Amino acid sequence: MVAPERTGAADPGTARPDDTAPALDAGPGPALAAPSDRTPTNGDTPGPPSAESGRFPGRIGSVEVLAAVLILLIVLRQPLAGLLATPSLATWTTVFVSVMVQAVPFLVFGVLLSAAIAVFVPRSFWARALPRHPALAVPVASAAGVVLPGCECGSVPIAGSLIRRGVTPAAALAFLLAAPAINPIVLTATAVAFPANPEMVVGRAVASLVVAMVMGWLWLRLGRADWIRLPRRPDLDDTSRAKAFWSAVRHDVVHAGGFLVIGAMAAASINVLVPERWLQALADQPALAILALAVLAVLLSICSEADAFVAASLSQFSLTARLAFLVVGPMVDLKLIAMQTGIFGRGFAARFAPTTFVVAVVVAAVTGMVLL
Structure with missing residues (x-):
C-alpha cells in the first residue's frame, strides 16, 4: 500500500511547472513547427492549426451546440408547451429545476472557494494546519466541515483542490x-x-x-x-x-456543473418512475425501511440544506x-456520484460511493438504536 504521506504528493492529477513542458512535447504524431522555423511557399498545403488557435476550422464546439439547442427550443416552443402540460413531465421538470436551484448556488460557492484554495493558499499552510500523521489529520479535517456553510455540490471541487x-x-x-x-x-x-x-440533530451530527x-x-x-485521477491543470502554473x-x-x-445536470436529470427521472405505494409497503418493516430510505436518499439527490424537511414529511417511517x-x-x-466521476475519475467513484453507502447505513442504524 502507498504511504499516505506520499499519496497527495504523488497524485497524478497535480500539475507542476517542471513536468508541464515534457507533457506537451510527448504527444503522438508530428510536432507543430514554430512559425519562424519555415516560411510557407505558394505550393504549400495548409497545415493544422497552431497551438495558439486551439480550434480546427469548422469544428463544432459548446457555443455552437448551445446556439443550436436554443434555436430548436424557439422553433418547437408550441409542441414543447403541450408536452410540459402532462402531469408526469411537469413533475419531472419541477424536480429537475428544484435540484438545480438548490445545488447551483452552493456549487458556485464551492467552486470559488476551491479556486481560492488552489491559487492563493500556499502548500505550507496545510502542512501547518493539519497534523503530520495522516491518521490524526482525518478527524481534524472531518471536524473542519463544521465551519463551511455549504452543501455536497461545493465540497466535491473543494476536496479536489485540497488534494492538489x-x-x-x-x-x-x-x-x-x-x-x-x-x-x-x-x-x-x-x-x-x-x-x-x-435528538435527530445530535444523531445526524454524530453519525455523519x-x-x-x-x-x-x-x-x-x-x-x-x-x-x-484528477484532471491535469497546467493553467494554474x-x-x-x-x-x-x-x-x-x-x-x-x-x-462539475455538467455532471450536476446529469445527476439532476437522473434524480428527476427516478422520482417520477418510483411509485409512492412502494414506500408505504416498506415502512412497516424496520430493517427494510432503513435500507429503503437510504436508497431513496441516493435516488432523490436532495441538497443537504433541504433534505431534513423531506425526511420530516416521511412520517410513516421510524426516526x-x-x-x-x-x-x-x-x-x-x-449527482454526487456523477460529480465525483468527473473530478476524481470513474475508478474512484466506483469504489468510494458503494463503500460510503454501506458504512453510512450501518453507522446510521447503530446511532439510531443508541440515541433515538
Whole structure:
C-alpha cells in the first residue's frame, strides 16, 4: 500500500511547472513547427492549426451546440408547451429545476472557494494546519466541515483542490463527507424540521462525523494513489494569480456543473418512475425501511440544506430510518456520484460511493438504536 504521506504528493492529477513542458512535447504524431522555423511557399498545403488557435476550422464546439439547442427550443416552443402540460413531465421538470436551484448556488460557492484554495493558499499552510500523521489529520479535517456553510455540490471541487495543494487524500475525502452534513446551516435546518425530536440533530451530527472519519481511515488502510485521477491543470502554473483564479473557476463550473445536470436529470427521472405505494409497503418493516430510505436518499439527490424537511414529511417511517436518509443523502447520491466521476475519475467513484453507502447505513442504524 502507498504511504499516505506520499499519496497527495504523488497524485497524478497535480500539475507542476517542471513536468508541464515534457507533457506537451510527448504527444503522438508530428510536432507543430514554430512559425519562424519555415516560411510557407505558394505550393504549400495548409497545415493544422497552431497551438495558439486551439480550434480546427469548422469544428463544432459548446457555443455552437448551445446556439443550436436554443434555436430548436424557439422553433418547437408550441409542441414543447403541450408536452410540459402532462402531469408526469411537469413533475419531472419541477424536480429537475428544484435540484438545480438548490445545488447551483452552493456549487458556485464551492467552486470559488476551491479556486481560492488552489491559487492563493500556499502548500505550507496545510502542512501547518493539519497534523503530520495522516491518521490524526482525518478527524481534524472531518471536524473542519463544521465551519463551511455549504452543501455536497461545493465540497466535491473543494476536496479536489485540497488534494492538489498537497493534503493527504484521506483527510480531503473525510472533509468532503463531513462538510455537507455537519455544518451549522444543515444542523439548524434539521432542528427546525424536527422540533419535537432534538435528538435527530445530535444523531445526524454524530453519525455523519463517524462515517467521515471511518472512510478517511479506510482510505489510509486500503486506498491507492492511482484510484484518484484528477484532471491535469497546467493553467494554474506559470501565470498570474488573477488569471489562474478565473481559469480555475471556469474549469470547475463547466466540469462539475455538467455532471450536476446529469445527476439532476437522473434524480428527476427516478422520482417520477418510483411509485409512492412502494414506500408505504416498506415502512412497516424496520430493517427494510432503513435500507429503503437510504436508497431513496441516493435516488432523490436532495441538497443537504433541504433534505431534513423531506425526511420530516416521511412520517410513516421510524426516526432511525429517517436518520439513515439524512446521513446517506449528503454523502452518496446520483449527482454526487456523477460529480465525483468527473473530478476524481470513474475508478474512484466506483469504489468510494458503494463503500460510503454501506458504512453510512450501518453507522446510521447503530446511532439510531443508541440515541433515538
